[in-house]
Amino acid sequence: MGWLTEWRRKRVLQRHAIDAALWKKSTRGLRFLPETEKLKQLALLFLAEKEFSGAHGLAVTDEMRLAIAAQACLPILELGLDWYAGWRGIVVYPGDFRVRRRDVDEAGVVHEWDDDLAGEAMPGGPVVISWDAAAHDPYINVVIHEFAHKLDMVNGAADGLPPLHAGMDARLWAAAFKEAYDGFCDALERGQDTWLDPYAAEHPSEFFAVISEAFFEHPAQTRRRYPAVYEQLKLFYRQDPA
């Protein structure tokens, strides 16, 4: 059905355009976004193909939709919208939201607890975003973070290894990320300043999502601190933001 998708996309681009004033308003403060026609067109297609809904009575405005779309499209700017295929929904909460977790340990004991989250990405399901975190938290980019998880999930589980392109070397990827992740966890344990959000230590998949935020928002710093990882991300995202 590739031709049908292509035809639909062409029609969307012929018939619609992003309002310049709305773009300006929505991306105000998002200085890492390139102001290119390519990003605007991709955001337009994203808006046509994804479905936003507000939770807890939140009315999702055009400005919110576009701010999320523009940032979500940055990681796939050179990959294409098909990397976000197979799911449709984006749920926006006014603030952090509480989810019930359940886990059964090796002894068969059931553990249940509540987590307060700024975002969540479900395999084959929606992306959930806290608007408060997206708009006001200067230390995280919850949109890029959750959509990086979506890319990681394209080949199954979120494990910090998205599907690599032909010509990329999975061993180089694994070596670069393992060294960076181990070093990061060590530094955190020793109480050293880690620069990246400490949440990156939770799991290799979180490290990938957090360092993807840094790759796009603070590329020069990321390249200086994590040159081998930067090189792999550059090959994967097909962008060199630094």
Ligand SMILES: [Zn+2]
């Ligand atoms: Zn995460």
